[in-house]
Amino acid sequence: MASIVRLSDTGLPPLDPVAGPGWLRRAFPTLLVFAVALVLAVLILVYGNPAAPGSSGFWTIVRSRGASLGTIALVAVCQAVATVLFHTATSNRILTPSILGFDALYVLTQTSLVFFFGASAGGMDGIPKILAQSGLMVMFATLLYGWLFSGKRANLHLLLLVGVVLGMGFGSVSTFMQRLLTPSEFDVLSARLFGSIGKANLDYLPIAAVIVAVILGFVWSRRRRYDVIALGRDVSVGLGLNYRREVVTILVLVAVLVSVSATLVGPMTFYGxxxxxLAYQFARGDRHSEILPLAIGIGLVALLGATFILKHVFAAAGLVTVIIEFLGGLLFLIVILRKGMR
Incomplete structure (x- = not known):
């Protein structure tokens, strides 16, 4: 009985999956994708550099490309971790965080800036802007989750339903405002809403990196709790976890990660x-200690590979997010159709 009390107090499984004798076999897919990501990163840094190797111009170009790699890394971490955590909280691997209306809220925020303050506001950048945008999305998520989970009839299905309705409402308001914009204002807004890694504001990277690093450390420290939550509400409550608090915490973290990613490169619906x-398919287990690193690695390979191929093979570097979203949407349809035929 004492062991049960200790388990309920911590919510942790007794064994660490990485500490067993088969840790290398379980970690092999993750190590492989990170090795591929490292090779792609080096190729992006040095391939096609017109300056002589070792010259000052060579290193200037490398540093410029390195900033783009930083953006890719942050977006991969944000989208991968946010989607995996969202699947854990909802116990549904088909849903995406965009179902809660985060992307629609970002579009509404950008549209409102241009609509009320003109085209100059749409092109405005700076740390206050990213803090305001992220703060608005997080405040929206916190108020929504706190309200929906405060009553006795609180449940996740109601939350998802409200998120869908709010997302549709935000989208309708955004569309109405966009129809009233002048062509020049709409052009500025379209440039802001079109996701592009190459157009990311590098001034955002330091503060975004700090936010993502703190969240990543927090998530990793609670990875075993998330293993329990993935088993369902009844099991989590039976093991002593405060299920409602844990789910609300996860959803707030998802809101922060999605807001950071959207601020850097714009909304991305199917990339996560x-x-x-793919991480679920290639992981050797269902524990978050295996799925989270693998998902991040696959995200890096996808963005780095698409960036390298489209830039050096097709000369279309600006279409990276478009291709990634197309492949993600195609996979989404395949998964839906496969589940429908079972």
């Missing part, structure tokens, strides 16, 4: 679903 689904 793509990398999370």
């Amino acid at each position: 679903f793509l990398v999370a689904t």
